[in-house]
Amino acid sequence: MASHLRDDILYGCDHPDTHASANRWRHQESGSFARHAGPRDPSEREGSGDLAEFLNKTRVDPPKSAGSAGGRSVPIMVAGNAHNGTADTHGLDAQHDGVANTPSTHGSLDVRCGPLLNYRRMENRTWYGSVLIVTRGGGSKESPVIPELHLRFGPRSSSPILSNGQFNDTQGTNGIRSEPYGTVNGVHYSKQQATTVPRDSSNGASANGTNGTVASSVETKVPGTKLYSDPANTFWRFDLKVPMQEAELHCHYEIPGLTFEAEKKTDKQGFFVPAISQSMRIMFHSCNGFSVGTDEEAWNGAALWNDVNRVHEKTPFHVMIGGGDQIYNDGIRVGGPLRPWTDIGNPHKRREYPFPESLRKQCDDYYVNNYIRWYGTEPFASANGQIAQLNIWDDHDIIDGFGSYVDEFMRCSVFRGIGGVANKFYLLFQHHLAPPLSTYTTDAPQTTGHDGVGTDPRQLENTYVLQEESIDSSYIIGSKPGPYVAEHSRSIYARLGARIAFFGIDARTERTRKQVNYPETYDIIFNRLRKELSEAKASSSPVQHLVVLLGIPIAYPRLTWLENIFSSPIIAPIKFLNKRFGFGGGFFNHFDGSVDLLDDLDDHYTAGTHKKERLFLVHQLQALAAEFSVRITILGGDVHLAAVGRFYSNPKLNVPISEDHRYMANIISSAIVNKPPPQAVANLLARRNKIHHLDQNTDETLMNYFDKDPGTSNKTANSNHVTMPSRNWAMITENSGTPTHGGAPNGHPIDGIDSSRQSTPNAKDGHSWLHKGEVNAGTKHKAADETQHGQGSDGSLDVSIRVEMDQHSKEGRTEHYGMTIPLLAYAGAAEHTLRKRDAIQGAVAQRV
Numbered sequence: 001m002a003s004h005l006r007d008d009i010l011y012g013c014d015h016p017d018t019h020a021s022a023n024r025w026r027h028q029e030s031g032s033f034a035r036h037a038g039p040r041d042p043s044e045r046e047g048s049g050d051l052a053e054f055l056n057k058t059r060v061d062p063p064k065s066a067g068s069a070g071g072r073s074v075p076i077m078v079a080g081n082a083h084n085g086t087a088d089t090h091g092l093d094a095q096h097d098g099v100a101n102t103p104s105t106h107g108s109l110d111v112r113c114g115p116l117l118n119y120r121r122m123e124n125r126t127w128y129g130s131v132l133i134v135t136r137g138g139g140s141k142e143s144p145v146i147p148e149l150h151l152r153f154g155p156r157s158s159s160p161i162l163s164n165g166q167f168n169d170t171q172g173t174n175g176i177r178s179e180p181y182g183t184v185n186g187v188h189y190s191k192q193q194a195t196t197v198p199r200d201s202s203n204g205a206s207a208n209g210t211n212g213t214v215a216s217s218v219e220t221k222v223p224g225t226k227l228y229s230d231p232a233n234t235f236w237r238f239d240l241k242v243p244m245q246e247a248e249l250h251c252h253y254e255i256p257g258l259t260f261e262a263e264k265k266t267d268k269q270g271f272f273v274p275a276i277s278q279s280m281r282i283m284f285h286s287c288n289g290f291s292v293g294t295d296e297e298a299w300n301g302a303a304l305w306n307d308v309n310r311v312h313e314k315t316p317f318h319v320m321i322g323g324g325d326q327i328y329n330d331g332i333r334v335g336g337p338l339r340p341w342t343d344i345g346n347p348h349k350r351r352e353y354p355f356p357e358s359l360r361k362q363c364d365d366y367y368v369n370n371y372i373r374w375y376g377t378e379p380f381a382s383a384n385g386q387i388a389q390l391n392i393w394d395d396h397d398i399i400d401g402f403g404s405y406v407d408e409f410m411r412c413s414v415f416r417g418i419g420g421v422a423n424k425f426y427l428l429f430q431h432h433l434a435p436p437l438s439t440y441t442t443d444a445p446q447t448t449g450h451d452g453v454g455t456d457p458r459q460l461e462n463t464y465v466l467q468e469e470s471i472d473s474s475y476i477i478g479s480k481p482g483p484y485v486a487e488h489s490r491s492i493y494a495r496l497g498a499r500i501a502f503f504g505i506d507a508r509t510e511r512t513r514k515q516v517n518y519p520e521t522y523d524i525i526f527n528r529l530r531k532e533l534s535e536a537k538a539s540s541s542p543v544q545h546l547v548v549l550l551g552i553p554i555a556y557p558r559l560t561w562l563e564n565i566f567s568s569p570i571i572a573p574i575k576f577l578n579k580r581f582g583f584g585g586g587f588f589n590h591f592d593g594s595v596d597l598l599d600d601l602d603d604h605y606t607a608g609t610h611k612k613e614r615l616f617l618v619h620q621l622q623a624l625a626a627e628f629s630v631r632i633t634i635l636g637g638d639v640h641l642a643a644v645g646r647f648y649s650n651p652k653l654n655v656p657i658s659e660d661h662r663y664m665a666n667i668i669s670s671a672i673v674n675k676p677p678p679q680a681v682a683n684l685l686a687r688r689n690k691i692h693h694l695d696q697n698t699d700e701t702l703m704n705y706f707d708k709d710p711g712t713s714n715k716t717a718n719s720n721h722v723t724m725p726s727r728n729w730a731m732i733t734e735n736s737g738t739p740t741h742g743g744a745p746n747g748h749p750i751d752g753i754d755s756s757r758q759s760t761p762n763a764k765d766g767h768s769w770l771h772k773g774e775v776n777a778g779t780k781h782k783a784a785d786e787t788q789h790g791q792g793s794d795g796s797l798d799v800s801i802r803v804e805m806d807q808h809s810k811e812g813r814t815e816h817y818g819m820t821i822p823l824l825a826y827a828g829a830a831e832h833t834l835r836k837r838d839a840i841q842g843a844v845a846q847r848v
Contacts, residue, residue: 108257109145110136112233113372115255115269118432119319119388121474122495127242127273128472129388130432131253133224134372136261138234139462143226145257149238152219153251156272156316224255227434229464233368237432242273249273262376269385272316279497279545279734280318281790283308283387286551286637287671289328289374289396294675302673303812304727304804305379311731311802312387314786319496320387321504323637323670324394324551326430327374329367329422332399337362341414351409354442355417357458363418367425375429380673390494391430392504394551394638398422403484403511410484410512416440419485420453423509434466436487453486476528479520482509489517491525493532498541499795500734501630503529504549514609526620533628544823545734545797546632548621553636554605554614555645555666555700557688618647618664618694625661631824633797635730637670640677641685642724642801644668644705644777644819647698648770657771659827662698665819669730669801682725683717691765701766703819707778710815711805727804728814732797733790735820773820783818797821 114133121128131149224236242251255267274280285308290296311317333342337359344350375384395402399418403410420439427433438456440447446454471477478489489509496502505525510517517525529546536543605614625632645666649655657663676682689702702722709715710726769775773796782788783798790798799821802814 108259109133109147111258111260111262111267112136113375113429115253115267115385116375116429116432117269117271117385117388118430119390120472120494122244122497123473125244125276127240127244129240129242129271131238131240131255131385132227132429132432133236133255133258135234135236135258137231138229138464139231140229140460140464143229143234147224147236147238147255147257149222149224149240149253149255150219151222151240151242151251151253153242153249153273154218155245156248156250225466226464227432227466228428231462232365235428244273244276246275246277248275248278262378262381271386271388272318274318274497277498279500279736281315282496282500282547282732283312283317283320284323284635284667284669284730284732285320285672286323286394286669287325287396287640287674288322288380289325289673291328291396291400291674292330292334299673299675299727299807300810300812302377302380303807303810304672304729304802304814305383306810306812307802307814308383308387308672308729309379311786312383317387317731319390320383321502321547321549321635322389322391322430323549323635324392324508325396325638325671325674326391326393327371328396328674329370329398330396330400331370332363332366332418336366338414338418347409350414351412353412353414355413355440356443357441357456360417360421360439360441360459363421364424367421371425371429389430390492390502390504392492392506392549392551393426393430393508395508397426397430398485398508403508404513407483407512413440413442416448416484416486417442419482420447420487423485423487431490434468437465437467440486450481450483450486452481476525478506478510479518479524483512485509489521491521493528495536495543496547497734499544499736500547501532501536501543501545502547502549505551507551516605516610516613522616522620526624529624530627533624533630537628543628543630544795545821546624546630547635547732548632549635550605551636552604552638553643553645553666553668554618554634555647555664555702556604556606556636556639556643556668557685557690557702615694618698621664622647622662622698625664625824626826629661629824629826631797631821632664633732633799633821634664634666636666636668639668640671640674640725641682642669642706642726642728642803642817643685643702643722644799644801645700645702646766646770647694647700648766650693650697650699651765653697658822658825661824661826663770663824665799665821667730667732667799667801669728671727672729673727676725676727679715679717679725682715682723683720685723686717686720689722691767699766703766703769703774703777705777705801705817705819707776707780707817708815710803711813713805724801724803724817727807728801730799730801731789732799735790735792735794735796735798737791737793771822773822777819778817779815781818781820783820784816785818786816789818792820795823 112134114131116132117129118132119127119129133147135147222238222240224238227235227237229235238253238255240251240253242249250270250272252268252270254269258267260266288302290299308317308320332338341350341353344353375381395404399415399422402415402419402422405415409415417440420436424435424439427435436453438444438447438453438459440453441456441459442448444454444456444458447456474492474494476491476493478491481487482489487509489506491506492502492504494502503525505517507516510521533543533546604610605617621632621634624630645668646664647666648657648663649660655662686702692700694700704721706716706721706724710724713726715725716723769777775781778784782792783790783800789800792798797820798818800816800818802816805813805815
């Protein structure tokens with residue numbers, strides 16, 4: 001289908017394949033045919049011959065399956081009439097058979113949440129994504145109104161989008177006349193007249209590279225697919241795919257016939273798709289919500305999303321990566337249905353507390369309403385429909401500390417129950433996927449198994465759940481269900497444009513206090529990554545940067561000494577007093593009675609219980625970097641402060657960073673909304689920032705990144721230049737264009753000094769800068785300057801962490817701190833330094 005859309009842009013109505021059906025009556029029976037065959041405006045009559053020609057041509061019937069080779073779903077071609085909850089008994093697949101299945105042109109739908117835009121993957125020069133809306137009411141019956149999304153796209157500089165993301169429709173469709181030329185598989189295609197636009201300076205070329213003339217833009221109509229519907233809400237997904245062009249595209253979509261409960265929401269939105277030769281501009285955030293008890297007014301709500309939206313208006317992002325805790329559901333135990341359970345003082349009674357169907361319904365209501373509330377909160381809501389999201393989850397998407405309490409307590413009915421409910425709405429809201437048919441309840445034994453959840457008919461009463469036959473190829477499915485959420489983990493691999501790839505690991509579904517992921521799942525993950533990187537290496541566009549999302553930092557100060565204190569026998573008497581008399585107050589959590597901070601410490605990769613797994617994971621990433629000469633950069637959140645850690649070869653090995661496969665920066669950006677820790681905690685972490693030896697060849701530490709505190713504040717000690725306890729978010733851009741400011745690509749020429757550490761006396765260890773991209777890291781770096789960020793041409797990545805200057809300002813103004821991550825040109829340097837006993841599984845040294 002992608003090739004057809006690309007040809008549409010080139011040929012218009014002279015398309016060599018007109019998509020006509022061999023059975024003309026199929027079109028005549030559809031509402032779409034009736035609209036196209038009816039009288040048209042006088043200005044369009046001159047094209048009637050094109051439409052007649054379209055109808056008189058024939059073509060092969062569409063395939064009988066919605067899936068394509070390899071089990072990959074085909075957007076828009078939905079098997080059967082799944083979009084409206086009915087079965088296709090005539091084998092017509094995605095053809096809309098009869099008036100009942102045709103989107104209604106009357107009535108409207110009340111939108112409770114959305115539109116929410118997601119990014120899935122790039123494949124065969126085609127961008128795949130989806131849009132989700134949640135409408136009021138529903139159930140198992142056929143929907144009286146089926147929404148339809150209208151998508152059109154053209155070169156970025158001819159966009160009819162205003163700065164707030166809404167359409168500028170004062171001249172209709174931007175003053176451009178559209179001519180319909182066919183409906184295929186429920187998708188309506190129109191061509192628009194070619195238009196001439198000035199060159200797009202951000203790409204250095206016009207849309208087709210010649211004379212500034214762009215090809216005709218295309219309009220597509222996409223019927224909604226009903227994912228899930230109960231008496232209160234219906235979830236509609238619109239599957240999008242856009243053929244990428246030689247220039248960046250601005251895509252505009254609208255869903256007519258909607259009424260919005262949120263005042264600022266509209267059905268008219270826009271987003272951007274990179275050019276074929278362009279890598280995506282990335283926004284990264286985590287901890288997008290408030291912990292229980294936080295004074296939200298004191299922090300002016302989600303103020304930093306104003307900063308995100310300001311940047312997006314000037315230099316649009318192609319994707320925003322959510323590193324976990326996109327929403328905080330912890331309130332379910334304070335003002336929600338789990339309050340009676342939380343108030344039980346006896347740990348044994350709390351473990352034995354049931355999770356019946358009645359409690360599940362209450363938890364369902366809490367999670368869906370909390371999602372609707374938060375995803376409709378401005379200014380976060382404005383970004384949701386304009387910047388494509390790519391998310392993994394963490395504990396607060398379920399409940400604080402989920403997975404990291406003692407195993408005996410994690411297996412209790414309430415935790416398993418809310419794990420299932422949270423997963424249901426995580427799939428719907430954050431991935432636009434249909435949920436499982438049922439979730440765990442204690443009064444339906446078939447749902448309580450650890451190898452999967454059986455179907456409970458009570459949960460399907462007046463409820464529709466789409467059963468998708470195939471899963472999107474971007475997902476990497478875990479080996480077996482998790483121990484507390486009886487569903488398989490979903491990690492993600494996707495290309496982020498021409499030279500950047502993304503891998504996000506689901507580090508919550510399989511998590512226990514002693515493991516992050518199953519060993520079998522790691523095998524699946526790294527086999528998939530090797531396959532993808534190998535195919536990319538053999539192509540004309542190899543991956544040069546692999547962005548790895550772990551959610552929780554992995555290059556971070558050890559707090560083992562604190563873990564030891566909290567777990568030691570000296571805490572036992574205090575714990576006893578807490579159970580009997582409440583002594584210690586909030587120092588102990590209300591779940592398993594342990595020290596409240598202990599679950600957070602156990603969550604960390606640097607925790608003692610995860611030490612071996614962490615070592616294995618870093619070694620595997622090093623092996624990938626060496627094998628494919630790809631620079632790996634790790635993203636992490638969770639800790640509510642900003643920092644940059646990195647792994648690198650021991651300086652004694654004299655490996656230049658440009659050839660160092662062990663050099664991996666860990667960009668730590670957290671939180672975009674939640675309040676930061678006290679200054680004393682940030683300063684304590686800075687004092688614990690030692691040079692750690694991961695192994696004989698790899699060192700790690702946080703780098704000096706913050707040359708000053710944001711604005712005029714005094715957030716840190718004079719000696720603390722490595723942790724910043726302020727709200728923040730990050731942006732990452734490839735330096736792939738034509739240099740606009742002479743000199744070195746990273747903006748910091750260093751006379752007489754090359755990028756090798758051994759040539760400069762300052763780079764004795766990780767407390768110093770390790771390469772020229774780290775020189776002057778902070779506010780003076782070119783990556784921190786909006787006018788220079790990403791304007792280089794050496795293929796490196798510019799990273800800017802934007803830190804809030806004033807928590808009392810609703811504008812969310814930020815101080816910018818920058819650095820540059822270089823390309824990797826692996827030349828086998830590590831093979832000469834590795835002794836045989838140090839070789840790691842999968843490393844190049846073992847295979848040569």
